[in-house]
Amino acid sequence: MDLDFDVVDLGPADHPEEGDQAPEFTRPLVTDEYWEDVALSDLVEREDGPTVLVFHPMDGAFPATYVWKEITKRGWHADATVVGLSISTPYAHKDLIEERGLGDDYALYSDPAAAVAEEYDIAHELDGMAGVVEPRPAVFVLDSERTVEYAWVATEWPDFPDYDDVEAQLE
Amino acid sequence: MSDQPITFYRLQACPFCERVTRTLQDLGVDYRSRFVEPLHSERDVVKRLSGKRTVPAIVDENTGVTMSESANIVDYLQRTYGTNGDEQTGGMRTGGDA
Numbered sequence: 273m274d275l276d277f278d279v280v281d282l283g284p285a286d287h288p289e290e291g292d293q294a295p296e297f298t299r300p301l302v303t304d305e306y307w308e309d310v311a312l313s314d315l316v317e318r319e320d321g322p323t324v325l326v327f328h329p330m331d332g333a334f335p336a337t338y339v340w341k342e343i344t345k346r347g348w349h350a351d352a353t354v355v356g357l358s359i360s361t362p363y364a365h366k367d368l369i370e371e372r373g374l375g376d377d378y379a380l381y382s383d384p385a386a387a388v389a390e391e392y393d394i395a396h397e398l399d400g401m402a403g404v405v406e407p408r409p410a411v412f413v414l415d416s417e418r419t420v421e422y423a424w425v426a427t428e429w430p431d432f433p434d435y436d437d438v439e440a441q442l443e
Numbered sequence: 444m445s446d447q448p449i450t451f452y453r454l455q456a457c458p459f460c461e462r463v464t465r466t467l468q469d470l471g472v473d474y475r476s477r478f479v480e481p482l483h484s485e486r487d488v489v490k491r492l493s494g495k496r497t498v499p500a501i502v503d504e505n506t507g508v509t510m511s512e513s514a515n516i517v518d519y520l521q522r523t524y525g526t527n528g529d530e531q532t533g534g535m536r537t538g539g540d541a
Contacts, residue, residue, distance in 0.1 A: 300478070305480070305488040306452070306477040306478055306479045306480075306488055307478050308475055308476060308477045308478070309475070309476070362478065366480070
């Protein structure tokens with residue numbers, strides 16, 4: 273059945289690839305109780321095992337809800353340090369953490385100026401929202417030295433990660 | 444002077460917190476900020492540490508001190524990290540209502 277459903281082609285992105293070192297950044301990392309500045313390089317060393325960095329659309333948009341529903345259902349926190357990143361403020365992140373029941377299993381980076389998205393070459397200017405830039409949907413799995421073990425960046429909009437692919441990296 | 448940064452529980456735009464910020468900066472003391480829930484009743488992280496939900500509150504691992512109330516904190520920081528030579532004269536005071 274042809275639903276005449278159009279996705280927007282975003283074209284290729286010059287993002288970090290497998291084997292590259294993911295760019296360093298420090299941003300407020302929001303937990304269920306507080307937020308504080310946390311460097312990615314510190315985060316990846318906190319626990320044994322990989323770190324999953326999930327760039328997602330702003331909190332409140334349906335893809336943010338979908339992504340976190342899926343990740344919590346799959347329980348990725350058991351195998352990795354899993355953090356989200358969007359342009360939403362820490363206050364909005366606190367609401368998302370509560371609504372999606374992320375508890376202390378997951379945390380969310382806040383990057384309102386989208387400078388991290390620029391740094392990762394995945395910035396996406398939103399049509400119809402003048403001046404608003406956010407990251408394309410993207411997932412990076414990193415080792416404890418920020419080496420990219422898996423990278424997926426949306427080339428169309430909207431698009432969602434291949435959760436099975438990511439999960440295969442965590443085993 | 445301090446090995447471990449002081450953990451500073453604060454609320455955005457809270458004048459009492461800004462007073463502590465200014466003191467930390469004036470004394471050149473390392474600190475890391477943790478911004479907490481604006482809603483007083485949900486600040487359980489602060490309550491667990493200091494016994495109260497008020498901010499500002501600090502945890503200083505160098506001396507083992509946890510305290511709240513900005514006047515107490517400023518006083519403690521000046522006594523402990525000030526350059527007047529009278530550091531370590533106290534600092535074990537906790538809580539307080541000033």
